[in-house]
Amino acid sequence: MNTLRKAWQDLARYPSALAGLAIIAALIALSVYTLIAIPYAEAIRLWRGGEDVWYENPKNAQPAWTNWLPGPDQPETLVLKSAAGEALRTVKAVSGTTDIALTFTFDYAADGFPQELAVYFTSQFVEKQPYVSLAWHTPDGRDIRLGDFSIRQSETFRLSQDEKLTRRLKGLPAEQGLFVVPSEAGAAPAALTPLKGRYELRISGLTFEEGSDLEAEFVLYGQVHGLAGTDHRRRDLMVALLWGTPIALAFGLLASLGTTVTTMVISAVGAWFGGWVDGLIQRVTEVNLILPFLPILIMIGTLYSRSIWLMLGVSILLSIFGGAIKGYRAVFLQIKEAPYIEAARSYGAGAGRIILVYLVPRIIPILIPQLVSVIPTFVFLEASLAVLGLGDPVLPTWGKLIDDARANGALFQGQYYWVLEPAVLLMATGLAFAMVGFALDRVFNPKLRGV
């Protein structure tokens, strides 16, 4: 206990260690939050989900914080649901038919145009489909007819893809034509600006049956979304950023613990028993050091399975017989000759007890910094595998984000945030563990003390 407190006091003298610890604490807090806020099953559902889950999100939207940067403000996504009371609803029954009027009102203040416009209808009827007609009311008082059609139980009207509407708007797609300042119509598309003010979307529906009803959801897809932005499948990048944290930490920590501790025990066994046991361990290590690490993982990922836990197991197995075994062995060979080991044998300690109780504690000071410094190596390994297309097919991770970004040419299309966000998190993790590891090395390693 005293030793621990002493080690902590020594460690606290290094500002870099404190900064590293703060980052690690933040990452851990983030992981805990993630695991509580987005349970595993939910994360998988979200990440594997398609249009059905993410239809309310824009595609490839920048993060909302880009609006803080100088330049035009881009609109955020606006979702208005009549079922949630977000539309003015008037109902009139007239001789067997019912008039249902839904009016969506919103203020538009952005400097850019929305990405897309869509209305999602749901309706109940037995035989006769309800009929709707849509109209657009601009702040300067113009009314634009959008279209009339009958709807099924579930109907999607994508204003942006309606060619008749585009023709009515003089060739401009709906998301521009409905917002543009009238005097600018006909200018080059890049010079257009939207008219700011209060817009209305008026839907008048007719149902022809008793008990028939309809609801509508108006989605104005923005150009920016959330803290992290979205990808090509409308998925919120935040899900992967959040879930990547516990996965990266768990992968790094487990791999590092598994490798370091096993390596230490194996080299202790070799050093203690000597003879053919030591010889075997050393030869296996030498052969393993020559084996190419990444190609073996790629081979397993390609031919067998890309599960992150399998990759973890194989990484540990391949790293156990690494160069560290030689280093530990050198230390153990030295400790083995200490008189207190001979004394322990003389009062009856067996090989297992000598290794675990007498040899291992002496190497802990070397082991702890090693353990911490090795964690980022494995975090990066997981990311590298994902970038090589060998990431876990199910789990959202930082590496997967970079891989998706690469596959979709994010950097050629200016979607820098898609690469930047996971990369920053990866770098922060690496930096934090490296800073703590170096400081621990100074605290525990007598050879670096006082340097």
Add this chain to the structure above:
Amino acid sequence: MIQMQLPVNTAVVSAPAEAALLSVRGLHVWFELRRWGFGHAGYVRAVDDVSFDLRQGEAVAIVGESGCGKSSLMRAILGLHRPTRGEVVFRGQTVSAFNARDLRAYRAQVGFVQQDPFGALPPFMTVARILEEPLLINGVKDPAERAARVRKALEEVKLSPVGDFLPKFPHMLSGGQQQRVVIARAMILEPRLIVADEPVSMLDASVRVEILRLLRGLQETHNLAVIYITHDLSTVRYFAERIFVMYAGRLIEKAGVDDLLQTPRHPYTHALLAATSDPDAHNATVFKEVPPGEPPSLVKPPPGCRFHPRCAQAIAGRCDEHVPPEFAPQPGHAVACWLHEGPDAPA
């Protein structure tokens, strides 16, 4: 007739073994030298044909210079080295034939006090833990009993107040205190035999006497057998009843303390005694005669008596050809030297 004789013979053979607590018979400890990792390149004959008996409660000193095989002999007795030939018999049982459990039981009866007290104590354990380890290993399961025995052992080596020492780490103790902890650890399993390997050579002169007196006191109260290994004859006088002189892997002279110190028989013992310093002003002006040369290589020891190349009295054709057997110029005094062959040997 034959049937009648057999039990008589067995009784005669086993009688001394039962009387002796420990008997070492024809012990050889050789280490194989390898060439290129696998080729045989001879042996280091660290212990070569050593025999002696030790009674319960008896203290003997094994004296010899560095590299004469004292430590290898000690390790073979502790069961840390397997004898190449010969055997170590403890209370009628051969140590090298023990299985793991018997060996642990045997080691519990033999305490070990090492030369370097700081090295002998694990630096990462407290005194309490250090003393608890032998008890844990030897199956003392009750924590209260362990604590009581730890306290008792510390009181016996006069480290008091006990409570002050229990939580300390070895580096917080002085050399003498460390050696007392080592002795307490050797005593905690209530052994019958203590093997002490130069227990005071690394201590300050002022502490040496106290530690030796402590060991002597423990030996007398517990009726312990003690093997005291040293290169310093001046400390032997106060400690042991018998002295064995070791040279190049062999015991060359065995005798009672007074007998050996007053009438040494072997030329090497003479030289050893002459070289022992006494605090006497007269010594400063006198140059002592020391045998020329170095102790022989243990890989290729000289034929015959191993001391003959350095011996002024060596008999050509005898000492350099034939290994001297043990002669007994008087009862209780054995010497392996051709000079003492037969009744007309020089006194």
